[in-house]
Amino acid sequence: xxxxxxxxxxxxxxxxxxxxxxxxLTELDQPIGDSDHGINLGRGxxxxxxxxxxxxxxxxxxxxxxxxxxxxxxxxxxxxxLYGSAFMKAGQAMAGKEDAxxxxxxxxxxTAIEAVELRGKAVVEEATMLDAMVPSYxxxxxxxxxxxxxxxxxxxxxxxxxxxxxxxxxLIATKGRASYVGERGLGHQDPGATSYSFMLEExxxxxx
Amino acid sequence: MKKxxxxxxxxxxxxxxGMVKAYPRHLKKLDCGNVVVRAEKKEGKVAxxxxxxxxxEPAHGGFVGTGMLDAAVAGPVFTSPxxxxxxxxxxxxxxxxxxxxxxKNYTGDVMNFEMAAEMxxxxxxxxxxxxxxxxxxxxDSLYTIGRRGVAGTVFVHKIAGAMAETxxxxxxxxxxxxxxxxNVRTMGAAIEPCTVPAAGKxxxxxxxxxxxxxxxxxxxxxxxxxxxxxxxxxxDMLLSQILEDIDYSGSEVAVMINGxxxxxxxxxxxxxxxxxxxxxxxxIRIHKTFVGEYMTSIEMQxxxxxxxxxxxxxxQLLDAAADTPxxx
Numbered sequence: 001x002x003x004x005x006x007x008x009x010x011x012x013x014x015x016x017x018x019x020x021x022x023x024x025l026t027e028l029d030q031p032i033g034d035s036d037h038g039i040n041l042g043r044g045x046x047x048x049x050x051x052x053x054x055x056x057x058x059x060x061x062x063x064x065x066x067x068x069x070x071x072x073x074x075x076x077x078x079x080x081x082l083y084g085s086a087f088m089k090a091g092q093a094m095a096g097k098e099d100a101x102x103x104x105x106x107x108x109x110x111t112a113i114e115a116v117e118l119r120g121k122a123v124v125e126e127a128t129m130l131d132a133m134v135p136s137y138x139x140x141x142x143x144x145x146x147x148x149x150x151x152x153x154x155x156x157x158x159x160x161x162x163x164x165x166x167x168x169x170x171l172i173a174t175k176g177r178a179s180y181v182g183e184r185g186l187g188h189q190d191p192g193a194t195s196y197s198f199m200l201e202e203x204x205x206x207x208x
Numbered sequence: 209m210k211k212x213x214x215x216x217x218x219x220x221x222x223x224x225x226g227m228v229k230a231y232p233r234h235l236k237k238l239d240c241g242n243v244v245v246r247a248e249k250k251e252g253k254v255a256x257x258x259x260x261x262x263x264x265e266p267a268h269g270g271f272v273g274t275g276m277l278d279a280a281v282a283g284p285v286f287t288s289p290x291x292x293x294x295x296x297x298x299x300x301x302x303x304x305x306x307x308x309x310x311x312k313n314y315t316g317d318v319m320n321f322e323m324a325a326e327m328x329x330x331x332x333x334x335x336x337x338x339x340x341x342x343x344x345x346x347x348d349s350l351y352t353i354g355r356r357g358v359a360g361t362v363f364v365h366k367i368a369g370a371m372a373e374t375x376x377x378x379x380x381x382x383x384x385x386x387x388x389x390x391n392v393r394t395m396g397a398a399i400e401p402c403t404v405p406a407a408g409k410x411x412x413x414x415x416x417x418x419x420x421x422x423x424x425x426x427x428x429x430x431x432x433x434x435x436x437x438x439x440x441x442x443x444d445m446l447l448s449q450i451l452e453d454i455d456y457s458g459s460e461v462a463v464m465i466n467g468x469x470x471x472x473x474x475x476x477x478x479x480x481x482x483x484x485x486x487x488x489x490x491x492i493r494i495h496k497t498f499v500g501e502y503m504t505s506i507e508m509q510x511x512x513x514x515x516x517x518x519x520x521x522x523x524q525l526l527d528a529a530a531d532t533p534x535x536x
Contacts, residue, residue, distance in 0.1 A: 026407060034286050034426040035404060035411040043284075072323070076261075076287040078316035081323055119319055176315045179353050180346050181429045 015045040028191040032178040037191035044075035065091030086112035127173035129192030136161035154204035165193035242282040244269040255301040258310040261286040270534030276369035288316035294324035306378035309337035312357025345422025359466040360392035370525035398510030443482040464514040469504035
């Protein structure tokens with residue numbers, strides 16, 4: 001599915017996407033949070049982007065770990081530790097690997113989900129990024145079981161991620177700053193679930 | 209957006225530099241980032257470290273100094289500082305007596321401070337923490353992440369800071385901080401929003417005749433919106449929620465009327481006039497009142513009322529001498 005060179009391309013594509021969607025993600029954060037999701041991720045992935053040239057020739061584990069550490073030290077807020085821990089843990093799972101197939105990719109996502117659950121003390125249906133992560137993982141796992149090609153697996157994942165993000169509109173947040181607005185958060189799409197969906201979409205585009 | 213700034217990405221650093229240059233006797237900045245520590249490291253006592261997003265000035269750097277904090281870590285505006293920055297702060301002030309982190313209850317702050325503590329513990333530094341959650345506007349239930357830490361946090365800095373200065377051990381300082389947290393309640397309101405410099409536009413909007421009740425210090429929505437009322441009526445509304453939350457009857461309190469950044473002292477005094485009268489009516493004795501800007505929300509027009517139920521120990525520690533830029 002992807003060698004370490006392609007992983008760098010994916011990270012670069014995600015960085016550009018975060019920059020492109022900075023204002024949109026921040027707008028989503030305004031009614032329910034503190035209007036900084038896009039700003040913070042934009043800052044973090046700009047720092048990631050600068051590190052990419054230094055990561056050429058490194059294994060996938062090192063790349064993901066460096067991305068995670070960079071996010072932890074530049075993003076701040078809640079998304080820094082969450083995305084940071086997700087990438088760092090995924091990096092640990094991929095230590096020394098030069099190539100990742102679709103099964104490795106599922107391992108990466110599963111590890112990332114566990115990291116987010118642990119750091120955020122959250123589960124699905126709390127209107128967080130997990131509401132995009134978990135259903136999309138399940139859809140991809142199912143597609144792999146059905147013997148589908150990597151491209152189709154990812155397509156299924158992206159689709160499920162976006163419908164998961166859409167579903168956060170129907171949920172009352174119980175974690176993060178959005179929990180303070182209670183029912184007033186209904187009808188608003190979670191910025192974290194949205195940024196995750198964008199990321200998965202970029203992965204799908206670059207590998208597809 | 210009109211602001212007296214040079215560049216949105218330089219706001220935090222230039223603010224910290226300006227603060228340190230104004231108070232060289234109290235403060236110095238670490239080279240590694242927006243971390244402010246006491247000009248002279250105090251050995252042999254528990255070190256107190258706090259912080260959070262910028263935009264709350266004088267919090268938190270303004271409370272670094274004798275009798276209060278040893279370090280304050282400033283993140284980007286309204287965004288928690290990162291674990292590596294907090295870790296640098298911990299390393300700079302840690303003593304053999306240990307470190308107490310005073311963290312406001314926000315998902316991001318708690319996670320970043322926890323990660324920093326994990327890093328420090330790997331280096332053999334003993335770190336404990338307390339989480340402040342004085343805002344009664346937020347429901348404290350299984351279904352939320354709990355109340356937000358707001359202006360009442362400054363009482364924690366003061367009282368735990370005074371306890372640390374006596375040479376008390378880490379457990380005692382932590383217990384003292386927790387006692388303040390257990391006894392302080394806050395609620396606020398706003399009539400105009402604030403603009404995060406990097407965002408360029410207000411985080412929320414209020415129509416000309418509207419106010420947000422129960423607003424948070426990042427301009428997060430509160431309990432509800434309604435038409436603006438007379439100051440006394442707003443005070444009554446906020447106070448009743450605070451007084452319902454814990455039993456203040458017959459006790460002695462410290463009062464803080466905290467300005468959110470865009471509300472003049474004139475209005476804060478009008479607010480305090482009512483607060484003071486209502487407390488007198490209810491037989492709640494006021495030990496000390498603090499009116500001013502302690503934990504702001506950039507230029508938000510708003511205020512909060514904090515009531516701290518005191519015992520003799522807290523009273524003594526509250527009155528103890530402190531020498532910091534924003535509290536002396």
